[in-house]
Amino acid sequence: MNKTILALFTVLLFFNCSTAQKVTGVNVIDKSDIKSAMIKALEWQEAHPIFAIAPTDWTEGAYYTGVVRAHKATKDMIYMAALKNQGYWNNWQTYKRLHHADDVAISYSYLYIDMNDGRRNFVDLEPTKKFLDAHLFDDDEWKKGTDKSEYGRTILWWWCDALFMAPPVLNLYAKHTKQPKYLDEMHKFYMQTYNQLYDKEEQLFARDMRFVWQGNDKDTKEPNGKKVFWSRGNGWVFAGLALILDDMPADYKHRPFYENLYKEMAEKILKLQPEDGLWRTSLLCPESYNHGEVSGSGFHTFALAWGINNGLLDKKYIPAVKKGWNALKACQHEDGRVGWVQNIGAFPEPASYDSYQNFGTGAFLMAGSEILKMQ
Known part of the structure; x- marks a missing residue:
């Protein structure tokens, strides 16, 4: 009897997962509905704070990057109020690991506030400057390249997620302060990560050296024998590229590299989108895992929409963006919570109807904000 009940429960669970992610009207985008969904997501997340380590950690950085993009698209002061509140209560601090890219992601929101609030001396950017100077110019163990672990911590940004966390901040800081040296340093370290983790054949990034294909028996493989490429890991990179290109000078000498990489990834991500x-x-x-996942999907949808809006992608990508948004919206609970978010990790794992994280909400806001700009 117990086995029968368990089997029935399993069937119902998968049915509910499938039903929750069923997409209808994939070619229809209602912008008023998008705005409403975004505000509900913000209000729920603000009322249910969650972070991995501290209010200044990378999870909050990713979430408030979504809030930044929502304000940039809508100019709704509810988003700016959330941005100002967190910056003020954080005392404009980064997190404490000065050589870890994750710990400066929060500064993207500080820079945006300083550039758009209109009041002088409200934002204190000195902690951000202190972090960036130490991060780029001080020696540390990773830069020495002496780590012999499986992670391959032999460069500053040794994991692909880092390409979302620090480069957009450095790029925006260079723009805001008119100091191009920060952009040049960003490019130097970005190329190290690209050269180590980008798979040119698959047009995707390995998360870290554990997943780089070496052609031997110790390689980490998927059950089907394919290489391991994590959706959210590539979402970090892909969305990060859109953020970088959004603020990078049009005549910057290395801009063609970022545009070409963006287009390569867009082509692959499009091919991999399920029905x-x-x-x-x-x-x-x-x-x-027989279900979709919101954080990676949110970042992919945002980045594709950004490319359409900025002329890097043609109209063939539009159906994918619309389909992506409608699928994301189907994962939002009635109260505003965004579900189906894989928990904190470093490789593919399952999600569920009730699983949420603040960075998932950030990805949701990023996707919605860019779709609002589509014609």
């Missing part, structure tokens, strides 16, 4: 609109946590082995 229901949500990318699976494992991009090359989607059958590992």
Whole structure:
């Protein structure tokens, strides 16, 4: 009897997962509905704060990057109020690991406030400057390249997520302060990560050296024998590229590299989108988990929409963006919570109807904000 009940429960669970992610009207985008969904997501997240380490950590950085993009698209003061409140209560601090890219992600929101609030001396950018100077110009163990662990911590940004956390901040800081040296340093370290983790054949990034294909028996593989490429990990990079290009000078000498990389990834991400609109946590082995995931999908949808809006992608990408948004919206609870977010991790894992994280809400806001700009 117990086995029968368990089997029935499992069937119902998968039915509910499938139903929750069913997409209808994939070609219809209601911008008033998008705005409403975004505000509900913000209000729920603000009322239910969650972070990994501290209010200045990378999870909050990613979430408030979404709030930044929402304000940039709508100019609704509810988003600016949330941005100012967190910056003020954080005393404009970064987190404490000066050589860890994650710990400066929060500064993207501080820079945006300083550039758009209109009041002098409200934002204190000195902690951000202190972090960036130490991060770029001080020696540390990773830069020495002496780490022999499986992670391959032999460069400053040794994991692909880092390309979302620090480069957009450095790029925006260079723009805001008119100091191009920060952009040049960003490019130097970005190229190190690209050269180590980008798979030119697959047009995707390995999360870290554990997942770089070496062609031997120790390689980490998916059950189907494919290489391991994590959806959110590539979402970090892909969305980060859109953020970088958004603020990078049009005549910057290395801009063509970022545009070409963006287009390569866009082409691959488009091919990998499932019919229901949500990318699976494992991009090359989607059958590992028979459901979509919101954080990676939100970042992919945002980045694709950004490319359409900025002339880097043609109209063939529009259906994917619309399908992606409708699928994301289907994962939002009635109270505003954004579900189906894989928890903090470093490789493909499952999500659920009730699983949420603040960075998932950030991805949701980023996607909605860019779709609002589409014609």
